Amino acid sequence: MKLFLDTAEVPVIKDMLPTGMVDGVTTNPSLIAKSGRNIAEVIAEICALVEGPISAEAVATDFETMVKEGDKLAAIAPNVVVKLPLTWDGLRATRAFADKGIKTNVTLCFSAAQAMLAAKAGATFISPFVGRLEDHGADGVGLLEEIRTLYDIHGFETEVLAASLRNPAHVSAAALAGADAATLPADVFKALVKHPLTDKGLDAFLADWGKTGQSIL
Secondary structure, three states: OEEEEEOOOHHHHHHHHHHOOOOEEEOOHHHHHHHOOOHHHHHHHHHHHOOOOEEEEOOOOOHHHHHHHHHHHHOOOOOEEEEEEOOHHHHHHHHHHHHOOOOEEEEEEOOHHHHHHHHHOOOOEEEEEHHHHHHOOOOHHHHHHHHHHHHHHHOOOOEEEEEOOOOHHHHHHHHHOOOOEEEEOHHHHHHOOOOHHHHHHHHHHHHHHHHHOOOOO
16 A cells, blocks of 8 residues: 655655655645645645655636646646546546546545546546544545445546545554555654554663673674
8 A cells, every 4th residue: 555645844755755655745725725835836846856646736616727727737747646626527627637648636535426436537546534534423444445345346447545544543444445545644654653562672672682781783
């Protein structure tokens, strides 16, 4: 499963890149606003840092303007993925971009039926919002499983990109549900390596090694 950073903060990306685990980046209008920077500038900088797909979101709600915005975003770099909302206009724009070879990420997915429409429109990625569904008492991980099954049955090539992941358990569950990728904020990304027994075991090893008085170097 590919791991994407969900951020528009370049310093955060630079901090995580040395891990070799960052397969791509997703942004959205809220993250761009938080960065306080011009969208074209920040997307260009991120694309220069990360070779994988970089999702940049159109903010228009009508088809014609979505396409204009998406064309402008896609022109920034070859690894830009145009992010579009799961609306009729968004799906129509998804098909328009698919027909001319521009990759898309259809976002704000909350049902398997919506995911089916996105796949039929030619979306490169579908982004089901796991945590936000659970905030409303629904089964976010169950939705990932439904979409995985639906796509496999019908041979859809759209990749399942698990989004709105709030903790390491969400990430593990997304992987087990068959998601092709997951996007997560840096704090959740960093927390994946953590376990109290790992820390405890390392402390014990180091304590025992210190008693030997040896040095490997």
